[in-house]
Amino acid sequence: MERLKLVLQYFQSNSESISNGICIILALVSVKLYTSFDFNCPCLPQYNKLYSLGVMIVPPIILFFLGVLVNRHTGVMMDEWMRPIGNRSKNPAVVKYLFSAMLQRALLAPMVWILVTLLDGKIFICAFSVSVDPTLFSGLPNNTGLDVIKIMAKVPCKEDYILKNTSFRKAVSRYVRCYSQAFGWSILLLLIVLGTLARLIKPYFDDHARALQTRYWSNYLDVEQKLFDETCVLHARDFARKCVVQFFEDMREDTIITLSHPFFMTNTTEEWEAEEEERLHGVTKQEQVDQLLNKWYFNKPELDVTRIAHRPRTCVTWQDRDGKTLYSDV
Amino acid sequence: MDKFRMMFQFLQSNQESFMNGICGIMALASAQMYSAFEFNCPCMPEYNYTYGIGLLIIPPIWPTGSRSKDPTILRYMFCSITQRSLIAPAVWVSVTLMDGKSFICAFSVNLDIDRFGNFSIMRGLSEVERIKQLAKIPCKDLVENQEMRVAASRYIKCISQACGWMFLLMMTFTAFMIRAIRPCFTQAAFLKTKYWSHYIDIERKMFDETCKEHAKSFAKVCIHQYFENISGEMRRIHHHHRNDSDDEDEEKKMSDEEKLLGIRAQDDMNKVLWNWHTCKPALALRKDQINGETKGLLNGHVNGIANGFVQGHTHDVEKKEWAVYYSKV
Numbered sequence: 001m002e003r004l005k006l007v008l009q010y011f012q013s014n015s016e017s018i019s020n021g022i023c024i025i026l027a028l029v030s031v032k033l034y035t036s037f038d039f040n041c042p043c044l045p046q047y048n049k050l051y052s053l054g055v056m057i058v059p060p061i062i063l064f065f066l067g068v069l070v071n072r073h074t075g076v077m078m079d080e081w082m083r084p085i086g087n088r089s090k091n092p093a094v095v096k097y098l099f100s101a102m103l104q105r106a107l108l109a110p111m112v113w114i115l116v117t118l119l120d121g122k123i124f125i126c127a128f129s130v131s132v133d134p135t136l137f138s139g140l141p142n143n144t145g146l147d148v149i150k151i152m153a154k155v156p157c158k159e160d161y162i163l164k165n166t167s168f169r170k171a172v173s174r175y176v177r178c179y180s181q182a183f184g185w186s187i188l189l190l191l192i193v194l195g196t197l198a199r200l201i202k203p204y205f206d207d208h209a210r211a212l213q214t215r216y217w218s219n220y221l222d223v224e225q226k227l228f229d230e231t232c233v234l235h236a237r238d239f240a241r242k243c244v245v246q247f248f249e250d251m252r253e254d255t256i257i258t259l260s261h262p263f264f265m266t267n268t269t270e271e272w273e274a275e276e277e278e279r280l281h282g283v284t285k286q287e288q289v290d291q292l293l294n295k296w297y298f299n300k301p302e303l304d305v306t307r308i309a310h311r312p313r314t315c316v317t318w319q320d321r322d323g324k325t326l327y328s329d330v
Numbered sequence: 331m332d333k334f335r336m337m338f339q340f341l342q343s344n345q346e347s348f349m350n351g352i353c354g355i356m357a358l359a360s361a362q363m364y365s366a367f368e369f370n371c372p373c374m375p376e377y378n379y380t381y382g383i384g385l386l387i388i389p390p391i392w393p394t395g396s397r398s399k400d401p402t403i404l405r406y407m408f409c410s411i412t413q414r415s416l417i418a419p420a421v422w423v424s425v426t427l428m429d430g431k432s433f434i435c436a437f438s439v440n441l442d443i444d445r446f447g448n449f450s451i452m453r454g455l456s457e458v459e460r461i462k463q464l465a466k467i468p469c470k471d472l473v474e475n476q477e478m479r480v481a482a483s484r485y486i487k488c489i490s491q492a493c494g495w496m497f498l499l500m501m502t503f504t505a506f507m508i509r510a511i512r513p514c515f516t517q518a519a520f521l522k523t524k525y526w527s528h529y530i531d532i533e534r535k536m537f538d539e540t541c542k543e544h545a546k547s548f549a550k551v552c553i554h555q556y557f558e559n560i561s562g563e564m565r566r567i568h569h570h571h572r573n574d575s576d577d578e579d580e581e582k583k584m585s586d587e588e589k590l591l592g593i594r595a596q597d598d599m600n601k602v603l604w605n606w607h608t609c610k611p612a613l614a615l616r617k618d619q620i621n622g623e624t625k626g627l628l629n630g631h632v633n634g635i636a637n638g639f640v641q642g643h644t645h646d647v648e649k650k651e652w653a654v655y656y657s658k659v
Contacts, residue, residue: 001332001333004333037428038428038429038430040430040484040487040488040491041484041488042484042485042488043481043484044445044446044485047485047488051488051491051492054492054495055491055495058495058496058498058499059495061499062495062498062499062502065502065503065505065506066502068506068510069502069505069506069509069510074509074510075509075513078510078513078514079513079517082513082514082517083517157484159480160477160480160481161476161477161480232524232525232528233528233532236525236528236529236532236533237532237536239529240529240532240533240535240536240537241536241540243533243536244533244536244537244540245540248540248544277547277551279543279544279546279547280544280547280548280551280615281544283544284548284551284614284615285613285614285615286612286613286614289544289548289613293541296537
């Protein structure tokens with residue numbers, strides 16, 4: 001439990017970590033999606049390739065769009081790109097940095113899907129079983145009266161009646177899977193080598209100081225937007241509270257204070273009552289409450305809390321006969 | 331338990347993530363419901379299509395209430411609510427399509443069976459018989475020629491899954507266009523509508539809270555005044571004399587004696603309770619009860635300087651009161 005909290009805290013510490021976390025979660029979702037997807041090769045010569053390539057290409061596109069959608073940097077980048085200049089000059093390097101960061105993160109989940117399909121091999125078998133030369137293997141059933149192509153197309157389907165449990169089917173599957181896995185591992189190796197090379201060579205082509213600045217300002221934009229949203233929410237809360245209280249107090253009848261016997265010392269048994277009175281905001285009758293609720297629905301107050309924000313505060317000063325100040329609120 | 335509390339707190343930290351949480355839960359519930367549901371194709375030509383397509387479409391149409399809001403930002407709220415409420419039905423539809431049973435049930439009668447091979451059982455049948463045989467395909471136990479059934483099921487499932495993926499692609503692409511491309515067009519107006527839609531939500535909550543607090547205070551004061559009224563009557567009836575020294579007691583203690591409010595006998599209490607039931611007091615608090623500190627209670631109706639001489643509790647000194655008003659600007 002503590003470990004989980006630590007991990008969550010680490011990931012929430014800055015927005016880059018959050019983006020990385022979400023990226024990894026999306027990659028895990030991609031793997032889970034593949035394992036739960038019930039791959040169903042049609043085993044017909046015309047449709048095998050179409051179906052397989054569809055399954056290999058369409059989900060990565062979906063995952064890519066999802067990756068772009070859930071990334072916070074997308075919003076920040078679009079805002080920075082599209083905003084009018086105003087008082088703040090634009091920095092295209094920041095936009096480029098955000099774009100490349102977003103792209104790299106969004107490409108992870110699709111790559112994971114493609115690699116998992118290649119390493120698993122089902123899709124390759126479905127797509128390319130018709131292209132295998134059957135003479136390489138023994139045991140091709142030739143008593144069924146079907147074309148060779150149709151038989152080869154049925155190889156991916158385990159429960160098919162013609163090829164059930166035959167060694168021919170297993171041999172062809174193994175052969176194609178072998179190619180598929182080789183292809184998968186090569187792609188993985190290529191990606192890793194490219195990534196390593198890019199990391200090693202980048203410092204020679206990059207202006208490190210400029211890169212630090214760009215990174216700083218892109219993080220700053222993200223933090224600024226978050227803080228702005230938070231401040232807006234807090235402000236809306238205060239605004240709402242003041243607006244509601246002002247509305248309540250406007251409903252109170254005019255009170256004419258006759259200070260002939262002002263009570264400056266609180267009567268002890270009714271101090272709590274004074275607090276309650278304050279919370280009543282002067283609305284103390286059933287008709288007033290009804291009127292208040294009615295007005296709230298039919299005639300909402302205008303969005304202006306200047307009166308309550310700047311209302312005068314009563315300050316009392318007590319002086320004795322000689323003018324000496326005994327007590328003062330000022 | 332701790333895990334849930336933490337997650338709950340995180341989700342409640344702001345309303346947007348709470349809504350997203352609810353969304354995710356409904357999507358999971360939708361997927362779980364589908365897997366728990368036992369699909370049962372009727373395997374009859376007349377009903378297959380209705381059952382299959384009905385199951386695809388009707389569960390996603392869940393009731394989504396819409397709150398009536400200020401018309402100026404109604405469209406923003408509507409879009410946001412629609413986006414969130416479309417996720418669970420989309421999950422249901424895509425899970426159904428990926429599974430394929432629904433399509434197999436609906437479209438087995440439309441198959442061209444010759445495409446899958448020569449099946450002797452289908453030769454020499456009349457049209458009606460042929461359709462009946464095709465309609466039985468979704469049901470494993472009813473078909474004798476399993477080979478035909480398996481081939482046909484596979485084919486339809488393949489088409490169903492293709493439709494499912496296309497559906498997902500379309501939904502994701504639409505969401506992408508809305509979220510990623512929208513800032514190009516209406517960012518300033520969007521910020522405004524976002525702020526005011528949050529504001530309206532919060533305002534409604536604040537109003538409810540303030541009403542609740544108000545009702546509580548109203549009730550407290552009303553009941554207190556009722557007890558005082560009744561205890562006043564009791565004292566008149568029973569000729570109880572109030573101890574003056576208690577009144578002038580300056581100690582800040584609400585002793586149990588004081589809390590009794592002069593009601594000390596069983597008959598008196600019974601009378602109070604009976605009165606409360608038969609003759610509740612009017613909903614109008616007495617204004618002369620307003621006493622105590624004047625700071626902050628009065629709004630701008632009172633202005634100017636009020637003077638007065640006051641008999642304080644200490645009788646030897648007469649104090650002159652000045653009330654001066656300062657603005658906080």
